[in-house]
Amino acid sequence: MEPIIEVQALTKAFGNKQALRQIDFTIQRGEIYGFLGPSGSGKTTTVKILSGQMLPTTGTARVFGVDIAKMNEVERHRHLSRIGILTDNSTLYDRLSIQDNLELFCKLYNVPSSRAKEVLEQVNLANERQTTVKTLSKGMKQRVTLARALLHNPDILFLDEPTSALDPTNTRHIHDALKALNRAGTTIFLTTHDMEEAESLCHQVAFLHQGHIAAMDTPQRLRLKYADSTITVTTTEGTYSVQRDDEGARRIYDWMTTGKMVAIHSNEPTLSDIFIKVTGGILK
Amino acid sequence: MTLAMKRVSAIIQKEWKDSSKNPVLLLTAAIPVIFAFLFRSEQSVGASVLTMPMNMALSITGAFVQAMMVAEEKEKHTLRVLMLSPAKPIEVLLGKSAISAIMTVSAVILSILIANTPSINLVSFLLLLIPNIVMYLALGTLIGLMSRTSMETSFLGMPLLLIFLMGPMFGALLNSEAVNVAIGYLPTEQMAAACDILWNGGSLTDIWSHIGVTCIWAVASVLLCIIVYRAKRYDA
Numbered sequence: 175m176e177p178i179i180e181v182q183a184l185t186k187a188f189g190n191k192q193a194l195r196q197i198d199f200t201i202q203r204g205e206i207y208g209f210l211g212p213s214g215s216g217k218t219t220t221v222k223i224l225s226g227q228m229l230p231t232t233g234t235a236r237v238f239g240v241d242i243a244k245m246n247e248v249e250r251h252r253h254l255s256r257i258g259i260l261t262d263n264s265t266l267y268d269r270l271s272i273q274d275n276l277e278l279f280c281k282l283y284n285v286p287s288s289r290a291k292e293v294l295e296q297v298n299l300a301n302e303r304q305t306t307v308k309t310l311s312k313g314m315k316q317r318v319t320l321a322r323a324l325l326h327n328p329d330i331l332f333l334d335e336p337t338s339a340l341d342p343t344n345t346r347h348i349h350d351a352l353k354a355l356n357r358a359g360t361t362i363f364l365t366t367h368d369m370e371e372a373e374s375l376c377h378q379v380a381f382l383h384q385g386h387i388a389a390m391d392t393p394q395r396l397r398l399k400y401a402d403s404t405i406t407v408t409t410t411e412g413t414y415s416v417q418r419d420d421e422g423a424r425r426i427y428d429w430m431t432t433g434k435m436v437a438i439h440s441n442e443p444t445l446s447d448i449f450i451k452v453t454g455g456i457l458k
Numbered sequence: 459m460t461l462a463m464k465r466v467s468a469i470i471q472k473e474w475k476d477s478s479k480n481p482v483l484l485l486t487a488a489i490p491v492i493f494a495f496l497f498r499s500e501q502s503v504g505a506s507v508l509t510m511p512m513n514m515a516l517s518i519t520g521a522f523v524q525a526m527m528v529a530e531e532k533e534k535h536t537l538r539v540l541m542l543s544p545a546k547p548i549e550v551l552l553g554k555s556a557i558s559a560i561m562t563v564s565a566v567i568l569s570i571l572i573a574n575t576p577s578i579n580l581v582s583f584l585l586l587l588i589p590n591i592v593m594y595l596a597l598g599t600l601i602g603l604m605s606r607t608s609m610e611t612s613f614l615g616m617p618l619l620l621i622f623l624m625g626p627m628f629g630a631l632l633n634s635e636a637v638n639v640a641i642g643y644l645p646t647e648q649m650a651a652a653c654d655i656l657w658n659g660g661s662l663t664d665i666w667s668h669i670g671v672t673c674i675w676a677v678a679s680v681l682l683c684i685i686v687y688r689a690k691r692y693d694a
């Protein structure tokens with residue numbers, strides 16, 4: 175295990191508004207780390223700090239072992255050439271074609287122009303290369319921006335709500351692409367308020383709520399930790415809530431041997447259930 | 459080609475494609491040329507008026523067009539993406555200035571031709587022109603960096619334009635010694651004074667101080683521009 179992002183007691187204040195309050199977390203190389211939280215919880219602020227677009231108020235954030243608030247020019251240059259960023263807004267040149275947009279960054283990152291075609295295939299846009307960005311839909315722009323973030327094969331990808339404007343088919347396509355990238359070694363830091371997305375992609379998730387991390391673990395462990403202690407059993411005689419103990423086991427055994435058992439459910443919470451539990455909030 | 463040169467030329471190419479598809483920008487760049495027709499006068503007028511067309515070309519096409527280009531990148535957040543790429547500040551600034559520099563030189567030449575500005579020795583003129591262009595592009599970049607939207611550039615740029623272009627004419631009305639001295643150091647006034655010397659038989663050796671003052675303006679503007687650019691790499 176090798177930590178690639180280490181955040182300690184990080185805070186960020188805008189005037190007297192506390193956007194982040196003492197957050198701590200560590201991301202290992204090769205992980206997909208999900209930062210989950212409702213609107214205004216501080217997700218974008220965290221991405222901006224980690225990617226070197228904003229300075230923290232207090233605390234430290236180390237990326238590739240370097241404190242990002244204390245980087246010199248050489249370290250900043252190295253940091254930037256190893257990360258890829260998808261921001262939460264379109265950041266493309268409207269009057270240029272998709273190809274021209276990507277070609278500029280191929281040259282800035284010193285990768286062959288043929289990379290443009292490869293990354294467009296990854297985001298399912300290979301046939302739109304000559305289209306002017308201005309005429310693209312929001313979801314298409316989001317995919318072009320993601321493609322641009324992939325051009326230089328970054329070690330860490332920062333994705334701020336990467337599928338917020340995508341339809342289910344393209345969401346699935348992007349998820350598959352992200353999983354493939356991750357298998358090839360890319361660490362992914364992803365913010366989302368889509369719990370299904372987090373469930374399907376992330377090795378680790380953190381629930382952010384009003385600038386605090388309210389819970390953090392693997393999705394499986396979180397589900398176990400917050401699992402209901404009862405099991406719901408549907409029998410021919412009705413539905414029962416059974417405790418996970420000897421008494422419960424005996425009752426389930428009886429229903430099964432007498433053929434009355436219809437269905438059995440462990441009451442595993444979804445990430446949404448857990449989120450609401452830990453924050454007492456409602457997910458928007 | 460070194461990597462740095464490759465990056466600068468990539469930004470120039472992008473800028474070329476982008477600005478050629480931006481009619482508002484091209485129109486703004488052409489404004490001084492249109493104004494130059496108004497200054498076609500045969501009667502003898504002062505150097506301030508005679509140099510007005512070229513000073514307008516420098517400040518409008520140089521500073522304003524550059525400011526619009528930079529401000530648009532800021533507004534659309536593409537500047538941030540450039541700042542987050544491996545391109546160094548100086549490479550981005552050079553790349554972003556090249557196309558406006560070409561437009562500015564073209565506007566100056568056209569304005570001089572249209573307004574029938576008396577001819578000046580080429581070497582002396584180039585030595586005056588180059589620091590002027592550097593200064594106006596840097597000031598334009600600065601205005602663009604300080605504006606949140608391209609609309610705001612007119613807001614921030616107008617005072618500069620008024621002082622630089624109108625200052626020499628209206629400053630005299632104030633009858634204040636201090637104001638007059640200050641106005642004398644404006645780059646537009648330095649340009650007018652230097653041209654006046656050259657038109658009256660002076661040579662390059664007589665305008666070194668004017669070139670020097672303009673160079674100080676240029677260096678100060680570029681330094682300020684780099685400082686502000688670096689500061690803008692971070693949000694609040």
Ligand SMILES: Nc1ncnc2c1ncn2[C@@H]1O[C@H](COP(=O)(O)OP(=O)(O)OP(=O)(O)O)[C@@H](O)[C@H]1O
Pocket residue numbers: 188191192193211212213214215216217218219220262367693694
């Ligand atoms: N530049 C800024 N100036 C002042 N306040 C800010 C600034 N940026 C963010 N904030 C505030 O900080 C808090 C966190 O904002 P942030 O953008 O990080 O939220 P988010 O989790 O990304 O939300 P969303 O899901 O809507 O994108 C919000 O209350 C926001 O108003």
Ligand SMILES: [Mg+2]
Pocket residue numbers: 217218219262334
């Ligand atoms: Mg956000």
